[in-house]
Amino acid sequence: MDVYESLVDVVGNTPLVRLNRITAGLSAPIYAKLEYVNPGGSVKDRIALSMVRAAEDAGLLRPGGTIVETTSGNTGVGLAMVAAQRGYRCVFTLPEKSSAEKVAVLRAYGAEVVVCPGDVPREHPDHPRATAARIARTTPGAWLADQYNNPANPRAHHGSTGPELWRQTEGRLTHLVAGVGTGGTISGTGGYLKEVSGGRVRVIGADPEASVYSGGPGTAYAVESIGLFRHPETVDDSWPESFHPRVVDPVDRFNDRRTRTTPPPPAPAVRGVGGAGAGTAVAAGLRVAAGLGPDDLVVVVIPDSGRNYLSKVFDDAWLREQIGEERPAGGA
Numbered sequence: 001m002d003v004y005e006s007l008v009d010v011v012g013n014t015p016l017v018r019l020n021r022i023t024a025g026l027s028a029p030i031y032a033k034l035e036y037v038n039p040g041g042s043v044k045d046r047i048a049l050s051m052v053r054a055a056e057d058a059g060l061l062r063p064g065g066t067i068v069e070t071t072s073g074n075t076g077v078g079l080a081m082v083a084a085q086r087g088y089r090c091v092f093t094l095p096e097k098s099s100a101e102k103v104a105v106l107r108a109y110g111a112e113v114v115v116c117p118g119d120v121p122r123e124h125p126d127h128p129r130a131t132a133a134r135i136a137r138t139t140p141g142a143w144l145a146d147q148y149n150n151p152a153n154p155r156a157h158h159g160s161t162g163p164e165l166w167r168q169t170e171g172r173l174t175h176l177v178a179g180v181g182t183g184g185t186i187s188g189t190g191g192y193l194k195e196v197s198g199g200r201v202r203v204i205g206a207d208p209e210a211s212v213y214s215g216g217p218g219t220a221y222a223v224e225s226i227g228l229f230r231h232p233e234t235v236d237d238s239w240p241e242s243f244h245p246r247v248v249d250p251v252d253r254f255n256d257r258r259t260r261t262t263p264p265p266p267a268p269a270v271r272g273v274g275g276a277g278a279g280t281a282v283a284a285g286l287r288v289a290a291g292l293g294p295d296d297l298v299v300v301v302i303p304d305s306g307r308n309y310l311s312k313v314f315d316d317a318w319l320r321e322q323i324g325e326e327r328p329a330g331g332a
Contacts, residue, residue: 006085007039011049012160014038016168016299022282028292030285033165036305040081041074041105043161043303044147047184048078050156051145052086061143066091068136069145070128072181072225073102074304079145080109091135091142093128119220121233148240153184154191161185162192165299173201175292177285178301179226179277180205180213180251183243185301190247205251206284212239214253225303226277252284278302 004010014037019030035043055061067083067090069076076092083090090111094103095118106113114135116128124130129148136144147153165173176193178186190203207214211227218230230237239245278300285300292298 008049008082008085010039011045012038013164016165019282019300022286023289026286026289026292027294028289028296028298029294030282030289030298030300031169032282033161033299033301035301035303038078040078041305042077043185043301044071044074045078045081046156046160047147047150047153048075048082048145050159051147051150051152052079052082052088054150054152054155055143055145061088062141063087065089065141065143066139067145068092068132068139068142069147070094070132071147073098073106074225075145075147075182076106076111076113077102077109080106080111083111084109091132091139093132093135095128118229119231121231122236123234147184148182148242150242153182153242154188154244157185157188158192159188161189161301162196165189166193166196169297169299171197172297173197173299174296175202175204175285175288175298176301177204177206177252177281177288177298179281179303180207180211180228180243180248181226181277182240185303187242187244187247189301191244194247202249203247204284204288205248206281207251207253208280209253211253212237213243214251216253223277223280226280252287254280254283277304278306 015034016031017034019032023030038045052061061067065088067079067088069079070093073094080090091114092106092111093114093116096115097118103113103115114131116131117126118128120127122129133144136142173193176190178189180186186203186205193201194203205213206226208223208227210216210219212218212230213228218228220229228239281300281302285298289298
């Protein structure tokens with residue numbers, strides 16, 4: 001029987017679905033790795049479980065402790081799910097641009113949510129990461145997950161997402177496309193695929209053009225969960241240790257306005273289920289596939305569901321305010 005003891009036991013083993021309508025005219029097939037099928041609704045469930053297990057094994061997180069983290073929402077949801085299963089308290093700091101849906105889900109899981117200004121230097125005491133570090137220091141029994149620099153982040157994908165894709169494509173995968181946020185997904189998954197294929201698999205990062213990762217100035221952009229923002233007054237310009245640039249071949253830059261209107265790929269018979277980060281990754285996947293042939297196979301990681309962004313990307317009033325136009329019709 002497919003019976004599990006808890007939600008955390010069904011993290012991973014997500015489906016791979018071929019995209020059809022938006023790939024018309026392309027020779028190379030594109031498949032979407034639907035990470036929103038994870039029980040917490042995103043790819044971040046994988047790293048949440050990995051980081052908590054590593055902290056428990058190292059004695060950093062003990063029974064009755066508190067999990068503290070900075071998150072745009074998805075990692076927090078994954079950690080809150082694990083915390084509920086294991087009996088931990090959790091406190092999350094979020095930048096103010098995070099969607100209302102993510103904040104609501106975190107609070108529904110019983111997490112304490114601290115919304116912080118996002119447009120401040122990293123060293124500012126009110127920055128989400130500085131606030132989380134302060135809460136962790138001053139809370140007895142607290143553990144700071146620090147997904148940006150936690151080796152258990154990319155390790156989760158090296159041990160699960162990468163092997164799953166290799167098995168699901170029977171080793172035929174030639175190109176992996178994923179957004180770059182903390183860098184854990186693309187670094188761990190891409191690292192495994194390069195190793196198992198002897199370097200044959202190409203790994204492409206999808207990034208807003210304003211993001212530092214792709215050579216941008218680091219100015220603000222609207223897409224959540226990907227890219228690297230850098231406030232002009234920030235002193236510490238280091239990249240997350242979870243991101244391994246050597247794994248990524250090119251980083252594909254996309255205009256923030258255009259990727260917000262890219263129709264995200266739906267699951268079968270369901271339209272518009274991917275968020276803006278998914279739209280960015282799919283746009284990159286389409287551009288990659290345009291130069292490939294039928295013997296190639298492109299996989300795009302869909303990190304979460306559009307249900308997290310109903311008040312943003314899928315709200316026509318929000319789109320009119322942001323880019324002066326409504327969301328186009330269409331599907332995959």
